[in-house]
Amino acid sequence: GAVVSQHPSWVICKSGTSVKIECRSLDFQATTMFWYRQFPKQSLMLMATSNEGSKATYEQGVEKDKFLINHASLTLSTLTVTSAHPEDSSFYICSARDQVETEYFGPGTRLTVT
Amino acid sequence: DAKTTQPPSMDCAEGRAANLPCNHSTISGNEYVYWYRQIHSQGPQYIIHGLKNNETNEMASLIITEDRKSSTLILPHATLRDTAVYYCIVRLYNFNKFYFGSGTKLNVKP
Numbered sequence: 087g088a089v090v091s092q093h094p095s096w097v098i099c100k101s102g103t104s105v106k107i108e109c110r111s112l113d114f115q116a117t118t119m120f121w122y123r124q125f126p127k128q129s130l131m132l133m134a135t136s137n138e139g140s141k142a143t144y145e146q147g148v149e150k151d152k153f154l155i156n157h158a159s160l161t162l163s164t165l166t167v168t169s170a171h172p173e174d175s176s177f178y179i180c181s182a183r184d185q186v187e188t189e190y191f192g193p194g195t196r197l198t199v200t
Numbered sequence: 201d202a203k204t205t206q207p208p209s210m211d212c213a214e215g216r217a218a219n220l221p222c223n224h225s226t227i228s229g230n231e232y233v234y235w236y237r238q239i240h241s242q243g244p245q246y247i248i249h250g251l252k253n254n255e256t257n258e259m260a261s262l263i264i265t266e267d268r269k270s271s272t273l274i275l276p277h278a279t280l281r282d283t284a285v286y287y288c289i290v291r292l293y294n295f296n297k298f299y300f301g302s303g304t305k306l307n308v309k310p
Contacts, residue, residue: 090243120297129287130244130300179243181298189298191236191243 088114090182092192099170099199107165107195109180115160116182120189121153124177136163170199203227204288209305212282218275220304222288225269231292233264235273237284238303244287247273278308 089112099105109119117138122130134155135143142155152174154166163182167174175198181191205223212218224233232251236244248255248262250271255262261274275282285303 092243122300129302130238132297132299135297177241181243188246188249189234190246194241194243196241 088112088182088184088188088190090180090190090192092178092180092195094195095193096196097198099197101171101199102169104166104168105170105197107167107178107180107197109163109165109182109192111161111182111184111190114182114184116163116184117160118183119157119163120181120183121155121163121165122179122181124179124194130179133165167197170197172199175199203290203299204301206286206288206301206304208302209307211307211309212275212278214280214308214310215277218278218282218306218308220273220275220286220288220306221270222273223270224288224290227268227290228292229268231290233262233268233271234289234291234298235260235262235286236289237282237286237306239281239284247286278306280308280310282306283308 091110093108119136121133124130132145133148136155136157138157144150157163177194179194181189183189232249234249235247238244248260250262264271285305287303289298
């Protein structure tokens with residue numbers, strides 16, 4: 087199947103700083119990518135839909151000014167967690183949809199805010 | 201919101217078939233059924249999807265009932281590496297987002 091990568095795989099940052107997470111589709115072009123977060127022992131929760139060349143669409147309750155999404159190319163979307171706080175500590179997962187509408191997920195990024 | 205119902209956990213003996221049920225009684229005519237699994241601390245892995253016909257690939261088989269209100273994912277010969285949380289999701293093709301439910305934790309035991 088298609089491959090989606092994320093970088094970094096884990097990151098520790100101090101409270102108040104910003105963290106950028108990259109999501110890349112390695113062998114296909116993705117006009118649409120998605121960002122999820124997952125807390126321990128819980129299911130994935132959709133945060134936002136990232137469309138190449140346009141603004142992201144955020145799910146209800148997700149702060150767009152805190153979670154900045156940029157989808158600058160057909161193979162790259164980035165999520166920036168601004169002014170991170172300990173409650174933002176979570177597992178962030180991206181996905182990319184290929185031309186036949188199958189969604190492939192990245193390996194995830196574990197964010198710990200101290 | 202998730203439109204599917206799955207048992208929270210199931211056990212399966214290694215080498216035996218694992219049959220994971222999913223209820224999607226409110227599915228509409230043009231919604232597909234997708235199955236993914238998530239091994240601990242990894243991103244979900246695509247398994248299979250279907251609309252109304254049964255589907256099979258190298259990983260699994262998907263059996264969808266005639267009324268499409270439920271489906272079963274079959275792993276023909278479960279191994280220890282198949283231990284994971286399995287998610288059943290319904291979605292309109294070429295349109296909608298994925299909303300994950302709670303999934304089924306499959307424990308494959310030696």
